[in-house]
Amino acid sequence: xxxxxxxxxxxxxxxxxxxxxxxxxxxxxxxxxxxxxxxxxxxxxxxxxxxxxxxxxxxxxxxxxxxxxxxxxxxxxxxxxxxxxxxxxxxxxxxxxxxxxxxxxxxxxxxxxxxxxxxxxxxxxxxxxxxxxxxxxxxxxxxxxxxxxxxxxxxxxxxxxxxxxxxxxxxxxxxxxxxxxxxxxxxxxxxxxxxxxxxxxxxxxxxxxxxxxxxxxxxxxxxxxxxxxxxxxxxxxxxxxxxxxxxxxxxxxxxxxxxxxxxxxxxxxxxxxxxxxxxxxxxxxxxxxxxxxxxxxxxxxxxxxxxxxxxxxxxxxxxxxxxxxxxxxxxxxxxxxxxxxxxxxxxxxxxxxxxxxxxxxxxxxxxxxxxxxxxxxxxxxxxxxxxxxxxxxxxxxxxxxxxxxxxxxxxxxxxxxxxxxxxxxxxxxxxxxxxxxxxxxxxxxxxxxxxxxxxxxxxxxxxxxxxxxxxxxxxxxxxx
Amino acid sequence: xxxxxxxxxxxxxxxxxxxxxxxxxxxxxxxxxxxxxxxxxxxxxxxxxxxxxxxxxxxxxxxxxxxxxxxxxxxxxxxxxxxxxxxxxxxxxxxxxxxxxxxxxxxxxxxxxxxxxxxxxxxxxxxxxxxxxxxxxxxxxxxxxxxxxxxxxxxxxxxxxxxxxxxxxxxxxxxxxx
Amino acid sequence: xxxxxxxxxxxxxxxxxxxxxxxxxxxxxxxxxxxxxxxxxxxxxxxxxxxxxxxxxxxxxxxxxxxxxxxxxxxxxxxxxxxxxxxxxxxxxxxxxxxxxxxxxxxxxxxxxxxxxxxxxxxxxxxxxxxxxxxxxxxxxxxxxxxxxxxxxxxxxxxxxxxxxxxxxxxxxxxxxxxxxxxxxxxxxxxxxxxxxxxxxxxxxxxxxxxxxxxxxxxxxxxxxxxxxxxxxxxxxx
Numbered sequence: 001x002x003x004x005x006x007x008x009x010x011x012x013x014x015x016x017x018x019x020x021x022x023x024x025x026x027x028x029x030x031x032x033x034x035x036x037x038x039x040x041x042x043x044x045x046x047x048x049x050x051x052x053x054x055x056x057x058x059x060x061x062x063x064x065x066x067x068x069x070x071x072x073x074x075x076x077x078x079x080x081x082x083x084x085x086x087x088x089x090x091x092x093x094x095x096x097x098x099x100x101x102x103x104x105x106x107x108x109x110x111x112x113x114x115x116x117x118x119x120x121x122x123x124x125x126x127x128x129x130x131x132x133x134x135x136x137x138x139x140x141x142x143x144x145x146x147x148x149x150x151x152x153x154x155x156x157x158x159x160x161x162x163x164x165x166x167x168x169x170x171x172x173x174x175x176x177x178x179x180x181x182x183x184x185x186x187x188x189x190x191x192x193x194x195x196x197x198x199x200x201x202x203x204x205x206x207x208x209x210x211x212x213x214x215x216x217x218x219x220x221x222x223x224x225x226x227x228x229x230x231x232x233x234x235x236x237x238x239x240x241x242x243x244x245x246x247x248x249x250x251x252x253x254x255x256x257x258x259x260x261x262x263x264x265x266x267x268x269x270x271x272x273x274x275x276x277x278x279x280x281x282x283x284x285x286x287x288x289x290x291x292x293x294x295x296x297x298x299x300x301x302x303x304x305x306x307x308x309x310x311x312x313x314x315x316x317x318x319x320x321x322x323x324x325x326x327x328x329x330x331x332x333x334x335x336x337x338x339x340x341x342x343x344x345x346x347x348x349x350x351x352x353x354x355x356x357x358x359x360x361x362x363x364x365x366x367x368x369x370x371x372x373x374x375x376x377x378x379x380x381x382x383x384x385x386x387x388x389x390x391x392x393x394x395x396x397x398x399x400x401x402x403x404x405x406x407x408x409x410x411x412x413x414x415x416x417x418x419x420x421x422x423x424x425x426x427x428x429x430x431x432x433x434x435x436x437x438x439x440x441x442x443x444x445x446x447x448x449x450x451x452x453x454x455x456x457x458x459x460x461x462x463x464x465x466x467x468x469x470x471x472x473x474x475x476x477x478x479x480x
Numbered sequence: 481x482x483x484x485x486x487x488x489x490x491x492x493x494x495x496x497x498x499x500x501x502x503x504x505x506x507x508x509x510x511x512x513x514x515x516x517x518x519x520x521x522x523x524x525x526x527x528x529x530x531x532x533x534x535x536x537x538x539x540x541x542x543x544x545x546x547x548x549x550x551x552x553x554x555x556x557x558x559x560x561x562x563x564x565x566x567x568x569x570x571x572x573x574x575x576x577x578x579x580x581x582x583x584x585x586x587x588x589x590x591x592x593x594x595x596x597x598x599x600x601x602x603x604x605x606x607x608x609x610x611x612x613x614x615x616x617x618x619x620x621x622x623x624x625x626x627x628x629x630x631x632x633x634x635x636x637x638x639x640x641x642x643x644x645x646x647x648x649x650x651x652x653x654x655x656x657x658x
Numbered sequence: 659x660x661x662x663x664x665x666x667x668x669x670x671x672x673x674x675x676x677x678x679x680x681x682x683x684x685x686x687x688x689x690x691x692x693x694x695x696x697x698x699x700x701x702x703x704x705x706x707x708x709x710x711x712x713x714x715x716x717x718x719x720x721x722x723x724x725x726x727x728x729x730x731x732x733x734x735x736x737x738x739x740x741x742x743x744x745x746x747x748x749x750x751x752x753x754x755x756x757x758x759x760x761x762x763x764x765x766x767x768x769x770x771x772x773x774x775x776x777x778x779x780x781x782x783x784x785x786x787x788x789x790x791x792x793x794x795x796x797x798x799x800x801x802x803x804x805x806x807x808x809x810x811x812x813x814x815x816x817x818x819x820x821x822x823x824x825x826x827x828x829x830x831x832x833x834x835x836x837x838x839x840x841x842x843x844x845x846x847x848x849x850x851x852x853x854x855x856x857x858x859x860x861x862x863x864x865x866x867x868x869x870x871x872x873x874x875x876x877x878x879x880x881x882x883x884x885x886x887x888x889x890x891x892x893x894x895x896x
Contacts, residue, residue: 031493031620032493032521032522032619032620033619033620036618036619075785075806076783076784076785076786076806076807077767077782077784077806077807078700078705078784078785078806082769082782082784083703083704083705083784084704084705084772084778084780084781084782085772085773085778087769087770087772087773087782088769088773142768145768145769146766146767146768146807147765147766147767147768147769147782147783147806147807147808147809148765148766148767148805148806148807148808149766151766152766154746154764154766155745155746155766157556157560163563163564164564164746164747164764165556165560165561165563165564166745166746166747167566167568167742167744167745167746167747168556168557168560168561168578168579168582169568169571169575169578169742170742170743170744170745170770171743171770172743172744172745172768172770173582173745174578174581174582174585176745177581177582177585177586177589178585180589181585181586181588181589181592184589184592184593185588185589185592185593188592188593188596192596192599196521196618199618200521200618202656203615203617203618204615204618214656214657214658215657215658217656217657218600218603218604218657219603219604219656219657220603220656221519221613221617221656222519222520222521222617222618222623223517223518223519223607223609224517224518224524224526224529224531224534225534225536225602225607226603227520227523227524227534228523228526228534228535228536229534229536229538229599229602229603230523230599231523232536232538232539233538233595233596233598233599236538236539236542236591236592236595237592237595240588240591240592240595241592243584243588244585244588244592247581247584247585247588251581255770258743259739259743259770259773259774260739260774260776260879260881261773261774407773410776410778411776411876412713412776412777412778412875412876414713414715415778417704453521453522453523456493456521456522456620457522457523460493460522478524478525478528566747566750567741567750567751567753568738568741568742568744568747568749568750568751569735569737569738569739569741569742569751570736570737570882571741571742
């Protein structure tokens with residue numbers, strides 16, 4: 001008998017004893033007033049370093065993006081490296097990359113909201129901002145890469161003097177419609193839960209900020225009808241934006257998959273691209289959360305190790321799903337017996353740019369699989385920062401492999417070609433990165449980056465209940 | 481008719497039970513739900529406060545938008561190719577599979593945009609019930625706005641103070657939106 | 659007028675046994691269609707503007723090697739992959755000539771068509787190209803000049819087809835076989851290129867196309883090309 005008790009004590013895992021539920025934001029409540037103050041302080045505190053970054057990024061946008069783009073418009077697409085047969089290069093790669101990044105916001109705040117994953121609460125807005133700004137950066141590329149950008153409006157459906165409507169059978173027109181839908185709806189989805197927080201900011205500010213918040217808060221008082229309406233709208237959005245999100249990256253993948261290009265014409269491209277997009281998007285969320293936690297005042301209260309832990313698990317799952325789809329696509333194309341497709345796949349792995357292909361596999365599969373299973377690594381923010389940056393490097397390499405490296409080696413070997421990215425393309429790609437960071441940095445000091453009401457709502461629903469001798473975390477279903 | 485005098489009872493965030501109790505006391509004193517409105521910093525369901533259900537039209541507005549989006553998509557898919565027929569490859573003028581993509585996107589766009597328009601229009605349209613606001617609401621306080629006959633003032637005051645409310649008399653309506 | 663007959667289906671036959679690889683077709687094409695010179699560096703990078711180019715490969719083992727030529731132009735597919743992907747209808751099917759048209763003035767330059775063309779027959783204007791003196795006086799008034807940012811490609815010299823048809827109609831007769839010739843066909847000294855109405859079984863092109871040596875480029879993709887090649891095997895016309 002005594003031996004048995006000893007055994008039980010020995011087996012009892014040490015970790016469980018250590019873990020305090022109060023490490024979780026939901027079980028570490030603070031009064032709303034204090035949280036409001038913290039968020040407002042984070043929003044209004046600007047350091048010298050902040051302004052230096054903001055100005056540097058602004059200059060980056062002006063010079064790297066608009067300078068290089070302007071030069072390209074004036075001289076011609078030829079300043080980019082595209083050539084026959086590789087007519088799409090870095091621009092389309094970066095376009096797919098940004099559209100992929102933009103999937104994170106919806107994933108975190110819509111899918112996790114629908115499934116009531118409580119850890120989402122403090123960073124839904126940070127993720128939604130990523131969606132909006134990622135789309136803003138990505139949506140520039142279909143314009144940038146046009147040969148004649150000054151007539152881009154010919155792709156918009158409206159009655160015109162040319163008597164000509166766009167070709168609704170073209171995937172590019174679907175792209176245009178899908179990105180427009182997604183950009184508008186994700187911006188609204190960012191705005192709706194923001195209204196109560198804008199009202200909070202309105203009550204706490206004076207001067208120009210007060211004027212802006214007053215306008216944007218739409219006279220929010222917090223009446224029952226207002227809350228009811230808001231929650232109903234958020235609900236409609238959360239459910240409706242998920243299929244829109246799926247459609248966006250599926251259509252991006254169809255730009256390639258409907259084509260007759262060996263290596264593109266694959267039925268699995270839709271889900272493969274979506275999984276890749278969520279992988280890169282969630283990775284980018286972690287990257288940004290790390291930066292926010294380390295640069296913004298009081299954010300170590302809202303963004304905690306538990307969030308890195310939870311997102312790390314999601315990343316591991318999506319890395320596995322990505323590997324599954326990649327292998328599925330690869331094996332069947334390789335086995336299928338189409339010599340041209342097989343040649344493309346062989347050249348991905350052995351051609352002059354094979355390092356891109358290996359970068360993709362190392363960053364998307366090897367690194368997450370070797371690190372993210374480990375709880376200690378998942379709970380080390382700087383390690384997660386590095387891992388997630390590498391995942392996005394890997395995802396960029398994936399798109400690079402799929403686009404120029406596939407186009408270069410098509411069915412007729414006489415027409416094979418090598419593509420060299422030129423400085424204009426690199427500059428514009430970096431310029432949109434500057435644009436994204438600039439918008440994010442500016443927005444972080446203009447809108448409350450933590451949905452305070454959602455955090456408080458969550459904290460009210462979470463309590464520690466005493467069951468026997470243990471304090472057990474329990475959740476009350478307050479929402480209906 | 482002059483506007484009714486509106487009072488505001490403020491409860492701290494942890495006093496939600498008291499706030500719910502206060503509403504039933506006001507009912508007992510003969511103040512109807514029509515003359516009460518609750519404002520709060522986080523959503524509380526009507527069940528918690530014992531209040532009649534709110535209602536909204538945004539579901540219907542959203543649906544109407546979806547129908548509109550669907551009709552626009554149908555015109556673009558099956559109307560515009562006939563206005564100026566142009567053949568591409570061996571594809572028909574109005575193929576069904578490609579039209580599904582356009583239909584989906586525009587239906588969703590219609591649904592989501594009109595849901596937002598619904599929220600916007602309902603938010604800025606005039607509402608019934610007592611008006612008034614206090615900045616403490618966004619600090620998590622629960623505010624009960626009510627108006628009642630002047631002779632009941634004292635009774636109400638004692639009843640609410642017993643429950644720990646901070647009562648603000650004669651709340652002015654603030655202009656919160658231009 | 660009132661003639662309701664089926665549209666002519668223009669086609670080209672390339673007899674590889676006769677092709678000597680002289681590239682006269684390329685030169686003639688450039689002159690006829692106002693194709694600019696892009697300069698040495700651009701050509702070296704793979705941006706040469708040729709609507710028609712000659713694929714040359716070396717056959718045999720050194721020192722017994724022989725060049726083999728295969729002039730490739732737009733195959734004027736009946737089911738062209740470049741057409742449906744264009745968002746602005748700049749690549750469309752002509753009902754009258756049954757060829758694939760490039761509408762330069764409608765093109766916005768997405769270059770999707772070019773990616774989707776399995777023959778890589780489409781060319782892009784990466785810059786505005788100036789024709790040097792005195793070549794700028796040579797421009798063919800029947801063909802649009804293209805500015806930077808638009809795609810272009812072989813049209814089977816559609817301007818010549820239209821002109822030939824108009825001439826025949828004005829004289830009140832049918833278009834005769836061999837009357838209409840694209841610039842490349844006209845320039846070919848060896849007679850390796852034959853152009854004609856392939857819907858008419860009696861035309862020279864149709865007769866030549868009924869040959870054991872016939873093949874079409876990437877026929878298995880189902881693009882229904884209008885260009886038929888006659889395989890060369892060193893028989894030199896046999």
